Amino acid sequence: MRDAIRFALNGAIRAVDDVPPHMTLLNWLRAEGLTAAKEGCAEGDCGACTVLLGTPLPDGAEGFDWRAVNACLVLVPQVDGRAVVTAEGLAKGGSAPHAAQTLMAETHATQCGYCTPGFVMALAALGRTPARDDESVMDSIAGNLCRCTGYRPILEAARALPLEAPAPEEAALAEKLREIAAAPLDYRAGSHRFLAPTTLDDALRLRQQFPEAWLWAGGTDQGLRVTKQFQVPPGILYLGRVPDLRGITEDKDGLTIAANTPYADALEALAALAPGLDGMIRRIGAAQVRNLGTLGGNIGTASPIGDTLPPLIALDAEITLVSAERGRRTVAARDFVTGYRKTVLDPDELIVAIRIPRPAPGTHIAAYKIAKRVDQDISTVAAAFALKVQDGRVDHARLAYGGVAATPVRAEKAEKALLGQPWTPETVAAVKRAVAEDISPMDDARGTAAYRTAVAANLLDRLWHETAEPGTPARLEAL
Structure with missing residues (x-):
């Protein structure tokens, strides 16, 4: 296991070993002098802290999966083995500004400027999207708040945005980060710990050894305990590096969604299985939140206003839990939450998958x-x-x-x-x-x-x- 956080920041590999495990990426960036990212809400609502997060594509593919995320909801150890780009890093090597920056200026889409870097980063993510229409443009900036200019000129900038090809150096950088991410992370600062296993077996073993550690998937809900309630976790067990906890499989009887699959990845499959779910899922946060937040995380936090459990209950979905000692068991979605913020999940168990049966014809x-x-x-x-x-x-x-x-x-x-x-x-x-x-x-x-x-x-x-x-x-x- 490694004990230092290593990631790429604006194209350069950085090593970090001197911050609390629960420090947000936003606070770290600003302490490093990268102040384009702003804190507006500290809960993922305003988009002022939007950055690009790049995850190396799996073996056999080159480059990154780039997504806009809220830096206020991402912990510094969470970006280990990944690439982060801020507004300061969009223009490479003193070259001309990024197209999103130029278009925001030329369409008069910025006034006070507080929100502008966040919009620029949301547009930069949109610029990596080949298929684009007005709906996807609107969706890309729905998580960014503007109180000065209004959205008309920002939409003009978004509509004029050209498709951005991957930079030539991205393939080599992704390969370096893929090698870094292959090793699990055990990061410690004082008595606090951030554990990022890379296999399900290791995740279950660590869950058994450290039942007091907070389970961390996307962090879009758990992160508010840090940023809004100022809680300090004794330890964090991060599940975002376990391949078995991410992905979707479909058969004639239904859909199985691994627990750590982001909403953004599950949306299309869920909408195809049950078209009536499409509108609600698109309203779970905005693109930045859906790029991080996961189905298993939403279920696991057991919020009475979590948006995913009512559809899962209506569809007779089942939740698969697993522990190192007792193996797997299946619980009906309707029985999973037992009280306010309480579930049937035992201290040594993890949610691994959600099984949604295919609705009968005519339903x-x-x-x-x-x-x-x-x-x-x-x-x-x-x-x-x-x-x-x-x-x-x-x-x-x-x-x-x-x-x-x-x-x-x-x-x-x-x-x-x-x-x-x-x-x-x-x-x-x-x-x-x-x-x-x-x-x-x-x-x-x-x-x-x-x-x-x-x-x-x-x-x-x-x-x-x-x-x-x-x-x-x-x-x-x-x-």
């Missing part, structure tokens, strides 16, 4: 996220429904909600009220009353209990309109 899948903003907001109420109507009557029903109890819930009383009934407005009205018996919402800053109860029930009206009256506008954005 309508719908997933709704109700929040104060379209992008970059936490759900007030999340809902996911799987409904099959046969000969005018409900043959199958799964109703799941988030944000309406201490845990995500399956509305079983409402399901029973639906089964066998004609799919009519009268049936929906009766089921809406049953929903109130399945949930126990509370008042908080995002909404009152009464509001949540009304929303949870009214989403069934939306479901009816979208299934019984296809084409009828049932959402605000469709009007």
Whole structure:
């Protein structure tokens, strides 16, 4: 095992062995004098700290997988074996500014300049994307906040952005970093430790030896414990370097998503399996968050407002857990969370995969996220429904909600009220009353209990309109 963090910063290999394991990349960059990255929110909402993170492609491929990420959510040891590019490093060797920088200036897309480097880095990531349309352009900057110029000139800059070819030196740099990343990392600073195993067996062994260590996948939720609650982890077990915990396999019966697969990688497969999930998944954070955040991490943090568990419950998904001593076991998604931020996961276990069965033909899948903003907001109420109507009557029903109890819930009383009934407005009205018996919402800053109860029930009206009256506008954005 190595005990020093090594990564590439703006093209040059750096070694770091003198920072706390929980120091964010943003704080380290600014301490190094790379102050283009700004701290606006420290929680991945504003994009002012956006940088490019490059992961060497697997053996047999050259270069990097480049993604825009929030430096405020990434820990310094997390970039070990990877490449980081900041706004200062976009223009190589004193050459002309990067196209994103030039276009931001020429389209008058910047005023105060505080947010500009973050936008530039988001556009630099977009410039590596061959297939591009207005939807992908909007998505690329949805995680960047601008309060001065407005988005019209920024969109003009994005639309004019040329496709950027990999630099000639990237292949050699990626090869060096691939060699670095092949060795596991055991980084220590005082009594604190950051462990980055490279095999599942080693990860399970370390999980057993250090059950008090925080499990760290993408860090988009755990990172807030550091940046917002100022907690100091006794140790961190980072799972981002274990190949067996990343990837997607599909067969005729369904989809298996390894726990550490980022949302960005799972989006297309999930949308193909159940098209109704597409809109909700695209609203889990912005591109920077989806490039880091993982399905297993979202499940493991057991948030009652986590957006992924209601769809998984509605789809009868199963979660595979594994320990070094007892091997594997499978838990239904509906049974995984046992209380507020509590799960069935034992101290020596890891989440390794999520299995989603293929919906039966004719099943309508719908997933709704109700929040104060379209992008970059936490759900007030999340809902996911799987409904099959046969000969005018409900043959199958799964109703799941988030944000309406201490845990995500399956509305079983409402399901029973639906089964066998004609799919009519009268049936929906009766089921809406049953929903109130399945949930126990509370008042908080995002909404009152009464509001949540009304929303949870009214989403069934939306479901009816979208299934019984296809084409009828049932959402605000469709009007």
